[in-house]
Amino acid sequence: MQNPQDIFQQQKLIRHDNLLWLLVAQGVVILPLLMQLPMWLWVIWGGSLYWRWKIYAGQRQFPGSISKLAISIAAIAGLLLTYQGAFGVEAMVGFLVFTFIIKLLELRSRKDGLLIIFIGFIAVAAQFLFIQSIWATLYAAVSCMVLITAWKTIYATRELAVKHKLTSGSILLLQAIPLMLVMFVVMPRLGPLWHTPLLNQQAQTGFSETLSPGDIGSLVQSTGTAFRVTFLDDSTPRQSELYWRGLILENFDGRTWTRPRHPHFTDIAPIAKQGDVETVNYEVLMEAHRYPWLFSLANPIKANTGAVRSRITSNGLLVAREPLNTRLQYQVASVNPRDTLIHELSSQQREQLTTLPEGFNPKAVALAKTWRNTLGSPDAIIAKALAFYHQDFYYTLSPPLLGENSVDDFLFSSKQGFCEHFASSFTVLMRAADIPARVVVGYQGGRYDASENYWSIRQADAHAWTEVWLTGIGWQRVDPTSAVAPQRVEQGIDNALQAADRSRIAAGQFSAPQWLTHLRYRFDAANYLWSRWVLSYDAQQQNQLLKQLFGGKEPWRVGLIFLAIISSLMGCYIALVIRPKWQARSPLQKSLSQFDKTCQQWKLQRADHETLAQFCLRLGTKQPQLLEACQRLGALSQAALYDPKEDNQQQLMTALKRFPKE
Incomplete structure (x- = not known):
């Protein structure tokens, strides 16, 4: 044993x-x-x-x-x-x-x-x-x-x-x-x-603190999402007005633009008090990118970035205090793109924003000075420059390489480039014409999802443009790319590229059929809703929800409601799951119930302590005409009890159902 x-x-x-x-x-x-x-x-x-x-x-x-x-x-x-x-x-x-x-x-x-x-x-x-x-x-x-x-x-x-x-x-x-x-x-x-930040996280926006020819063109081949935007009111701008500002580059060394070393910050409140202006309210769900800048439309006057501390710079940029290591949902109110806020420039700022490095790009500088001497008006100079781009320039992802005087080579030799070529050269022309100008880097446009009412801004929507300062008006956006490829601004990057560029991108990416692309968009929408309503559910949103649902967020109130909900769930579980199992009867039990009803016609009832075989023996004694049926039923019950095979139970159920009636 x-x-x-x-x-x-x-x-x-x-x-x-x-x-x-x-x-x-x-x-x-x-x-x-x-x-x-x-x-x-x-x-x-x-x-x-x-x-x-x-x-x-x-x-x-x-x-x-x-x-x-x-x-x-x-x-x-x-x-x-x-x-x-x-x-x-x-x-x-x-x-x-x-x-x-x-x-x-x-x-x-x-x-x-x-x-x-x-x-x-x-x-x-x-x-x-x-x-x-x-x-x-x-x-x-x-x-x-x-x-x-x-x-x-x-x-x-x-x-x-x-x-x-x-x-x-x-x-x-x-x-x-x-x-x-x-x-x-x-x-x-x-x-x-x-x-919690991870060591292997890498920047995902593709933007650094500098801009050189070809930097943004390489991003167009990326399929990643930079951020998603939902407008919270009916004042949704047109696609041509969706310029998402992230970086302002003011310093130029003849080829590369860089941001100021010490950007000035200002509190949100003083800017918000500058007059009565129409605002655009929107919510941004931004992917982690390991940089501090947060993208927004021009002239943000109010922002709520939750637990992430942020400021609005004097240049109208929304910037976090620390690099963004995780997905962030934030709300912004910006001045309507059709309106502007007037900002004055100091003499020092004006000098900085009209400065160019000596000895670089002499042809471009000479051309701009000619415009300044003959036209005089900044509006006329800007119009002349845009008309200059409209003539023989081409919008392409694969421009030829440029030399040391990159702006001269682009304007007078290659005349082929991407948005950073146009923005950089236009800013140089404006500064040479004594018009304060700067390069702005960000995104333009996006893909609108009508089913969930949000805009998806991809890495491929990366863009660069110019802002010029005009007396009595302030900073004015000028996009020289629109003079060469207006469909880039009106319809998006996908409709602006030449056939050769689209083929080049398609060669490096998986060419999906239309139904699969549509399915990918639906997946993107589902992921956006998940991120917006679940992953971004923080203490602030919880407080608002508890107030809406329960009238307050006090611990005693939440505790009582929690107990009530749990009790209700347990009651439903008992009523719908446990109780039916208690009351559920097997097919054999149903057949026995039918047999008991039949036996009532013979004026006999099976006792609770009585087995089926014992009852059949008593029934056969009382009703001799049922003796044979009772003996067979008793034998089947014994076989089903001691040898519970499916065939034995099936024969027993059949015999119970066919038991003779009075």
């Missing part, structure tokens, strides 16, 4: 055929993390799976303490070398994944399996450190479903069908969703885990 202690120990072990579920659950959970971590972790995972399989096949023993210590030291050394000793988020997640993997090598009992499941749930949360889209959330839900299924499986004592296991895990996950939604709404909002 087997020792009871051995039996107890065996009951604590996981069935061999259920170990596969733990391996599958681990693979599903760590796959997104392995894609973000060093490649050598893949090797450790593969080696652990191979070793685990050998243990399963009885060809290798479990690793000893020395082996596990050596593997751990090697992994820690690898993390230190990979991240150069920086104990950041990636290194900690890498160590978490390593412990998750190495636990496979000592997996024996249900306790070990339970620990793997718990580490798996932590790993699911760690996925959101790297990506927070709605698709990542759906994948995390699938990961949780697989983990729950594996959790139930490790306690299984007999073989179950795969469909049964998955269904059971899915039902448990679905039952938890109502409670999760309630807790999401009412629980205090803490800083999101994904706000």
Whole structure:
């Protein structure tokens, strides 16, 4: 006879055929993390799976303490070398994944399996450190479903069908969703885990603090999204007015434009008090880009950037105090593009904004001075310059290389360029004509999604233009690109490129059919809504929602409402799920109920303590004409009781239904 202690120990072990579920659950959970971590972790995972399989096949023993210590030291050394000793988020997640993997090598009992499941749930949360889209959330839900299924499986004592296991895990996950939604709404909002900056995050806007010929042209081939905008009122500007300002470049060395070293900041309130002006209100959902500038329309007068501290510069730019390391949702009120705010220039500012480096681009300087001497009026000079561009210039992604005097080469030789060529050369002409001018870098236009009422601004919408200062008017936007390719401003970059440029871009990108492009737009809309209403749900939005729903945000009020909602959910669960299960009857029970009604016609009723065979014996004695039917029914009941095969139960149900009636 087997020792009871051995039996107890065996009951604590996981069935061999259920170990596969733990391996599958681990693979599903760590796959997104392995894609973000060093490649050598893949090797450790593969080696652990191979070793685990050998243990399963009885060809290798479990690793000893020395082996596990050596593997751990090697992994820690690898993390230190990979991240150069920086104990950041990636290194900690890498160590978490390593412990998750190495636990496979000592997996024996249900306790070990339970620990793997718990580490798996932590790993699911760690996925959101790297990506927070709605698709990542759906994948995390699938990961949780697989983990729950594996959790139930490790306690299984007999073989179950795969469909049964998955269904059971899915039902448990679905039952938890109502409670999760309630807790999401009412629980205090803490800083999101994904706000932690990562070492491997790279700038995504493509903009640096300088601008040279060709810088923006390279961005057109990017399919990434820079930010999305929703206008909050009916004053949505036309597409030709959507100039999203990010950087102002004032210093020029003959080829490259740079921003001022010490930009001046001013509080929002003083600018907002400058007269009664019509405003445009909009909300921006901006992707992380590791730079401090935030994009907005011209002349922002009010901004709400939440927990991110920001200022409005004297040049009308919205700038954060620190680099933007995470997606940010902010609201801005800007002066209507049809209106302007008058700003005065000091003599020092005017001198700086009309200065050009000596010895560079002599032809362009001479031409502008000729215009100044013959035309005089700044308006006439600007019109003359735009007419000059309208003649023989071409808008192209692949202009020829320019020499040291890049503006002269562009204006008088190549006459082919992208927006940065036109903006840079136009600004040089204006300064040479003694008109204060500067280069502005940002985005122009965007793609409008009518179904969700938002604008998607891509990296391909990057643009550069010029702002000139006119006496009595202030800063005026002038886009020389519109004189060469007006469709760039009116219809977007996709309609402005020549056929050769479009072919060049298409050659480097996947050419998707129309239906797939439409589907991608729908995915983008879903991801935008997810980011706007879920990922950006912070303490401020929670307070507003609680006030709207419950009339206040006091802890006692929220606590009472939370208890009421939870009680209601539990009541619905009991009424709709648990109670029907209590009252549910099997087909055999239904057949017995029908048999009992039939027996009432024979003036006999089966007692609660009486088995079916006992009752059939009593019924056959009282009603001799039913003796044969009762004997057969009693035999079938015994067969179904002691040999519960499906055929025996089916024959018993058939006999119960066909039992003779009076």
